Amino acid sequence: AQSVAQPEDQVNVAEGNPLTVKCTYSVSGNPYLFWYVQYPNRGLQFLLKYITGDNLVKGSYGFEAEFNKSQTSFHLKKPSALVSDSALYFCAVRDDTGGFKTIFGAGTRLFVKA
């Protein structure tokens, strides 16, 4: 069965410092991995995805994520955090065995302090 875990409910970082939001997953086949961001009173917005290829994926707003197959992880990163990055971040996974269902993590709240 597919599953995704975001081990941190909240991540606090100072503006200008690098940030990491962690995600680990479990799927039967090869994973399709996603990150979404949710700002207050808004729906989820797609940030980036890993399907195949380079393990380092670049996305919107300067975010990137690194796929690590041996550790079954897909951590979200940004070299220099902005206060405006403060939001709720969701990791999601589906597999390539023909199923379409996407499983979302519980979410990690990122708080960037000025």
Place this chain on the structure above:
Amino acid sequence: DADVTQTPRNRITKTGKRIMLECSQTKGHDRMYWYRQDPGLGLRLIYYSFDVKDINKGEISDGYSVSRQAQAKFSLSLESAIPNQTALYFCATSEQGSNEQYFGPGTRLTVT
């Protein structure tokens, strides 16, 4: 995302009432989804549709029904609302074969 709209944005209703949430999209996507979001639980899939004549249950469909009236419209109904259906509801769309989903702004439903 203005391409996916949801009405109403907020709704307070009483136990036992029937309520319908509407979703419309201008993205031209075939696939549409309804999720609910609860704090600490992420998003859970209620129903999904890959075509106008296609309706499928998700992981938490009990107490809900849907209608896909046209490619652009997908409505969610609560036949007899109960307090534990208080949640934030999201509609989403995706292209056939594509992987990422596009979400509406959400409907905050409170059942008293």
